[in-house]
Amino acid sequence: MTAAPDDRLAELPPYRALLVVDAKSFGSNSDTAQNELAALIPDALAQAFERAGLKEVWDHALFPHGTGDGFGIGFDPRYLPAVVSKVFDQLEAVLAERDARLRATSRHVRLRMRASLNVGPMRAADPAVSSAVAVGSAVITTHRLLDSVPVRQVLSASDPDQTFLAVVLSQRIFDDVLAAGYATLPKTRVVPTSVEVKEYRGSVYLYVPNPSGDLLRRGIGGDYEEKLASATHVAEEAGGTTNVISGGVHAGTAIQIGRMHGNVHRTEA
Numbered sequence: 001m002t003a004a005p006d007d008r009l010a011e012l013p014p015y016r017a018l019l020v021v022d023a024k025s026f027g028s029n030s031d032t033a034q035n036e037l038a039a040l041i042p043d044a045l046a047q048a049f050e051r052a053g054l055k056e057v058w059d060h061a062l063f064p065h066g067t068g069d070g071f072g073i074g075f076d077p078r079y080l081p082a083v084v085s086k087v088f089d090q091l092e093a094v095l096a097e098r099d100a101r102l103r104a105t106s107r108h109v110r111l112r113m114r115a116s117l118n119v120g121p122m123r124a125a126d127p128a129v130s131s132a133v134a135v136g137s138a139v140i141t142t143h144r145l146l147d148s149v150p151v152r153q154v155l156s157a158s159d160p161d162q163t164f165l166a167v168v169l170s171q172r173i174f175d176d177v178l179a180a181g182y183a184t185l186p187k188t189r190v191v192p193t194s195v196e197v198k199e200y201r202g203s204v205y206l207y208v209p210n211p212s213g214d215l216l217r218r219g220i221g222g223d224y225e226e227k228l229a230s231a232t233h234v235a236e237e238a239g240g241t242t243n244v245i246s247g248g249v250h251a252g253t254a255i256q257i258g259r260m261h262g263n264v265h266r267t268e269a
Contacts, residue, residue: 013123016062017077018134018142019087021045022070024112024155033109034069040111042071044094051094052086054079063124065133070113070146074134077119080173081182088115088167092209095164111164112155116146118170144197145170145204154208154220162212169205178205191220 023037042064049058062074075083095111102109120138145151145168154166169178169190178187190205206220 013121013136015077015119016074016122016134016138017080017083017117017119018072018074018122018139019083019115019117020067020070020072020142020146021113021115022067022146024114024152025110026069029109036109037111038066038068040098041113042066044091044098044111044113045071045073047094048087048091051090052082054082054087057083063133072133072142074122080117080119080177081184083117084169084173084177085184088165088207089209091115092163092165096210099161099164110160112160113165114146114151114155115165115167116142116151116170117167117173118142118145119172119176141170141200144200145195148195148197148204150193150195150204150206154206154215157214157218158208159212163208163210163215165209167207167209169207171203171205174205 021041023041026034026037029037046058049055057075057079058073060075062076064073065071091113095113098111102111118138118141120136120141122134122136122138125133125135148168151166151168155163158166174187174190174192177183178185178190185207190207192203192205195202195204208215208220211220
């Protein structure tokens with residue numbers, strides 16, 4: 001006898017990959033510069049996908065959306081090995097070329113990016129009931145990781161004339177794409193770290209196509225673990241609480257230690 005379907009059970013949304021990028025220090029630019037950068041961001045992404053031989057992925061992107069200081073797209077997970085292996089290196093090259101053009105017209109406008117890549121069940125939002133373009137915890141996590149301290153510090157610790165992109169990959173991307181051997185990018189090229197951002201806590205992996213500056217002198221891991229431990233000790237000795245809201249024991253190269261009400265504060269990168 002076949003059991004009757006339980007109407008209370010929700011269907012699992014389809015698995016989608018989600019790539020989101022944003023521009024470093026976007027808000028520090030003038031209104032006119034922000035308008036220029038906002039147009040350059042999706043254009044740079046489109047060119048990176050095309051150079052990687054993935055123009056069809058860009059052309060048929062799921063729920064493409066601007067975020068003000070960045071851009072995001074969803075796509076079929078079967079393209080993840082190619083995106084991980086090719087797109088980020090191409091995006092680094094495109095950004096370097098664009099930076100040369102920007103500096104030719106303005107010394108103060110730069111376009112350096114953070115990128116976050118994740119995969120999981122997600123669906124397009126109903127525009128009648130939500131302002132979001134996609135729904136699912138994987139969507140939220142992707143944006144949380146983009147704003148995490150480790151990926152921000154990669155750009156802060158590198159030479160702004162050499163390193164234009166820092167990438168954070170979710171644990172699922174690492175397990176399913178790199179560790180499983182589907183990508184040509186060696187798993188030894190990414191650096192594991194722990195992050196805690198709002199309600200998310202877990203492991204991620206940092207990839208820098210063209211490391212420079214302190215990233216070469218100290219490694220992408222840098223001395224973050226030592227400084228984090230020192231900052232925690234300072235806060236505990238002060239009798240307050242430790243509030244490292246997003247970071248990792250292996251990521252980044254510098255945090256600013258502040259003593260205000262016994263808390264540890266991070267700087268905006």
